[in-house]
Amino acid sequence: xxxxIEHTKYLIAGSSHAALEAINAIRMHDAEGPITxxxxxxxxxxxxxxxxxxxxxxxxxxxxxxxxxxFFARNKVSYRPESGLKALHADRNSVELAxxxxxxxxxxxxxxxxxxxxxxIPGIDxxxxxxxxxxxxxxxxxxxIAESKQAVVLGAGLVGMHAAENLVKAGAxxxxxxxxxxxxxxxxDKVAADMIEQAFRDAGAKIMTGSRVVRLEPSxxxxxxxxxxxxxxxxxxxxxxxxxxxxxGYLNGxxxxxxxxxxxxxxxxxxxxxxxxxxxxxxxxxxxxGTKVMNAILPDATIQGRVAGMxxxxxxxxxxxxxxxxxxxxxxxxxxAISVGSSTVPEGGEMVTRFDEKTGxxxxxxxxxxxxxxxxxxxxxxxxxxVMAQLILRRIDLTPLRERFVANPLAVGREIMSQTWR
Amino acid sequence: xxxxxxxxxxxxxxxxxxxxxxxxxAQAKTGTDDIARSRIQIYGRDGAADKTFELALCRQCADxxxxxxxxxxxxxxxxxxxxxxxxxxxxxxxxxxxxxxxxAGIALDEGTGHVAKCDTCDGNPAxxxxxxxxxxxxxxxxxxxxxxxxWEDLFAPGLAGCQGCNTELLMRHTLRxxxxxxxxxxxxxxxxxxxxxGFNGTTxxxxxxFHPLLTNTAAMLAGIKRQYKRVGRDVQALxxxxxxxxxxxxxxxxxxxxxxxxxxxxMVVDNEGYMNTGMQRSSCTPYGAWTSTxxxxxxxxxxxxxxxxxxxxxxxxxxxxxxxxxxxxxxxxYDKLDxxxxxxxxxxxxxxxxxxxxxxWRFPSNLNMEVARKAVETNFVMLxxxxxxxxxxxxxxxxxxxxxxxxxxxxxxFRHLSPEQVEHIQKKxxxxxxxxxxxxxHAHVG
Ligand SMILES: Cc1cc2nc3c(=O)[nH]c(=O)nc-3n(C[C@H](O)[C@H](O)[C@H](O)COP(=O)(O)OP(=O)(O)OC[C@H]3O[C@@H](n4cnc5c(N)ncnc54)[C@H](O)[C@@H]3O)c2cc1C
Ligand code: SF4
Numbered sequence: 055x056x057x058x059i060e061h062t063k064y065l066i067a068g069s070s071h072a073a074l075e076a077i078n079a080i081r082m083h084d085a086e087g088p089i090t091x092x093x094x095x096x097x098x099x100x101x102x103x104x105x106x107x108x109x110x111x112x113x114x115x116x117x118x119x120x121x122x123x124x125f126f127a128r129n130k131v132s133y134r135p136e137s138g139l140k141a142l143h144a145d146r147n148s149v150e151l152a153x154x155x156x157x158x159x160x161x162x163x164x165x166x167x168x169x170x171x172x173x174x175i176p177g178i179d180x181x182x183x184x185x186x187x188x189x190x191x192x193x194x195x196x197x198x199i200a201e202s203k204q205a206v207v208l209g210a211g212l213v214g215m216h217a218a219e220n221l222v223k224a225g226a227x228x229x230x231x232x233x234x235x236x237x238x239x240x241x242x243d244k245v246a247a248d249m250i251e252q253a254f255r256d257a258g259a260k261i262m263t264g265s266r267v268v269r270l271e272p273s274x275x276x277x278x279x280x281x282x283x284x285x286x287x288x289x290x291x292x293x294x295x296x297x298x299x300x301x302x303g304y305l306n307g308x309x310x311x312x313x314x315x316x317x318x319x320x321x322x323x324x325x326x327x328x329x330x331x332x333x334x335x336x337x338x339x340x341x342x343x344g345t346k347v348m349n350a351i352l353p354d355a356t357i358q359g360r361v362a363g364m365x366x367x368x369x370x371x372x373x374x375x376x377x378x379x380x381x382x383x384x385x386x387x388x389x390x391a392i393s394v395g396s397s398t399v400p401e402g403g404e405m406v407t408r409f410d411e412k413t414g415x416x417x418x419x420x421x422x423x424x425x426x427x428x429x430x431x432x433x434x435x436x437x438x439x440x441v442m443a444q445l446i447l448r449r450i451d452l453t454p455l456r457e458r459f460v461a462n463p464l465a466v467g468r469e470i471m472s473q474t475w476r
Numbered sequence: 477x478x479x480x481x482x483x484x485x486x487x488x489x490x491x492x493x494x495x496x497x498x499x500x501x502a503q504a505k506t507g508t509d510d511i512a513r514s515r516i517q518i519y520g521r522d523g524a525a526d527k528t529f530e531l532a533l534c535r536q537c538a539d540x541x542x543x544x545x546x547x548x549x550x551x552x553x554x555x556x557x558x559x560x561x562x563x564x565x566x567x568x569x570x571x572x573x574x575x576x577x578x579x580a581g582i583a584l585d586e587g588t589g590h591v592a593k594c595d596t597c598d599g600n601p602a603x604x605x606x607x608x609x610x611x612x613x614x615x616x617x618x619x620x621x622x623x624x625x626x627w628e629d630l631f632a633p634g635l636a637g638c639q640g641c642n643t644e645l646l647m648r649h650t651l652r653x654x655x656x657x658x659x660x661x662x663x664x665x666x667x668x669x670x671x672x673x674g675f676n677g678t679t680x681x682x683x684x685x686f687h688p689l690l691t692n693t694a695a696m697l698a699g700i701k702r703q704y705k706r707v708g709r710d711v712q713a714l715x716x717x718x719x720x721x722x723x724x725x726x727x728x729x730x731x732x733x734x735x736x737x738x739x740x741x742x743m744v745v746d747n748e749g750y751m752n753t754g755m756q757r758s759s760c761t762p763y764g765a766w767t768s769t770x771x772x773x774x775x776x777x778x779x780x781x782x783x784x785x786x787x788x789x790x791x792x793x794x795x796x797x798x799x800x801x802x803x804x805x806x807x808x809x810y811d812k813l814d815x816x817x818x819x820x821x822x823x824x825x826x827x828x829x830x831x832x833x834x835x836x837w838r839f840p841s842n843l844n845m846e847v848a849r850k851a852v853e854t855n856f857v858m859l860x861x862x863x864x865x866x867x868x869x870x871x872x873x874x875x876x877x878x879x880x881x882x883x884x885x886x887x888x889x890f891r892h893l894s895p896e897q898v899e900h901i902q903k904k905x906x907x908x909x910x911x912x913x914x915x916x917x918h919a920h921v922g
Binding site: 071074075078082101102103104107112113117118119120352353356381383385388390392394436438439440441443444464465466467468469471472473475 | 517519520530531532539541544545547548549565566568569570571572574575576577578579580583584586589
């Protein structure tokens, strides 16, 4: 046996939410089995979700870490930063790392998350632009924001919107360019999006929805953008936030099946023996569709990480993954929006909305024909996302409570969950 | 060894929705009377048709989802207190934690724009004493586990008790507390039946144990204790006997030892009958109960006499310490064990533990604690203690008892009762309560 090759029982690639939750789950059942974490990042674990607050200065970079060295020591985990997975040889139970070394595993978890998807706009390699996914990205962007007078954010998803708000608050003139005809599509409906748009306009941001960038080129300011309709924009700071793509380049030739993401079953196992995947890189069953979907959100990464960890450790308490439910919370200019579940009204189902001009409270709830909640969305209307997700996952029939529920989802949701707890 | 944690328990049956807990919390945590900002929320106060009340409060989960989904490391479970703490200086107000919690234990405080959650007020929750109905309790029983969990278990593993019996719990806790310098007497009954005296020449305990007759337990133990004293060794003399062995044929030697002030701790495990030999009645079997010798048929409807109140009889021996206890109230039990052990250094200590019998009383094996608790909550049994100096006082007074039927219907041995029999029992409960209450008023003379 080659003595240079490291052997480990549990090999985990990635060091973010899915990975950390898998470590917890493994250690609940197997206190001793050696765990090795190999990650591309050079820092201790942190969350991509906290990065907008690093950019804004609210979070001190030194205080965002989710675990310390002591955690890994206590849990007998060998933590190897700057050693990303380069190639997987599932047939041999081994991986190659970026530094050229190899590791042989008994069980492998792929929790490598996602990276920004860069749109194939002609000229994009000729300009410099920012993305936001890693701490290094955030530190760079934080520095650039302080200098920026004229910024363009490409993409009006939550990452782009967060950054745009930071830029506005830092005093830059900001333009948000979005291909689809509303902001935050996929998270919020048109009514909610209009409220968000209004808040941004009130703060002085320019919003160009339904706009496609067709060319990018260097300019004196930094970059020049040309839109489909011929309009041009100048940017001294360009942020590309047009979505994410899973990190799975190392799969090539490994035989592990993948589509949009790494395909997994209800125990997060891939099509290869001894290999699991969880989090933003995985494509797992959707709760509403039954087909395999991407649900790249933090809560789902933790749930999937836990299922994978339990499966890897052989924990008999493991229950099948219930399927991903979309869940998003979003703060903008002191207001908050929340979306839970699916925005599609199922056949025979019903949608209820209410809007209060005075308070700006907006609520939309969607019910299936059997009376179960399938989606609920609010702006300035606080209800507990966790409670709502449970009502959906447990398929609780809300028919007898429908009216009270729509009037006060917060109180009625809490009542129901309190009852189920006893 | 891991740690166990205290918790705030809510009994919706006792809650009347007054909201005092919320006011107390809002005052303690926000300095205002705005109950919307309280970290404990009672629901069903308006609109709920059936007027039951529900609770949203952090459960301080063992495996908290709010902590796992927080992207900022702002939430953390404290390994010592078990409380999930929130660090305002790290929080970024993303509200993801509210998405993680299924019970709204952490939620937006619109007054501050930040999330807020219960921190149990550093182990002294303001809401609990504010509840006028006793619907909220701060359960601190975990402290027992934390304290005694590491002590040596002096009973052998794998005792052969009936499923769901609480006597094993009682034996293990008692011996842990009393410690290794003990000589144990276990007369015929469930305790030796479970294996305390052992098999094939080995004992079931890690301390010397012997098996006296039903009739002479206290006498034999007194002799052994005196012999040890004579040779200058300080051992704890401990008897664990059943109610049959103590209140019937064993009573003469028990009464004699108490009267002489023998230095021992005599614990009676009262399951209200001779359960290990086939469920015959004893003088502690209550009125109306089915046993194999008080059958239910055309001619008879269970026991026709009331139970003898053995602990009160022991009070009339003016023992150094007498108390009643229940495994549903472990802190109370531990407290009394401590006092009984101390009293047995100079005199006779008597501890009477009510012990529901899954097999003989006929209730599901998962309900032992529930039955034990109901006995206390209905005043069917009362928890009190007595010393000659301080007299008799209740340790768990129940001012607003549940109807005794709540207790009776929890088990099969009372299933046949006629309304007249139930009425008899309810009257007895009230009479017993008054009787003991009178003793609490007058017995302080010392
Ligand atoms: C700016 C921003 C804001 C967000 N806001 C929210 C929000 O409000 N709510 C929400 O639910 N979600 C939000 N998300 C998404 C959320 O952060 C992700 O869903 C979550 O982090 C996924 O966790 P993960 O463990 O699957 O992957 P990631 O967090 O992406 O972690 C992947 C890990 O794998 C490592 N890695 C990558 N490639 C390799 C490799 N080849 N070998 C080894 N290691 C590798 C990385 O270094 C990293 O440690 C946000 C994301 C961003 C970027
Ligand atoms: S609101 Fe604060 S405590 Fe809650 S998840 Fe976000 S950062 Fe963590």
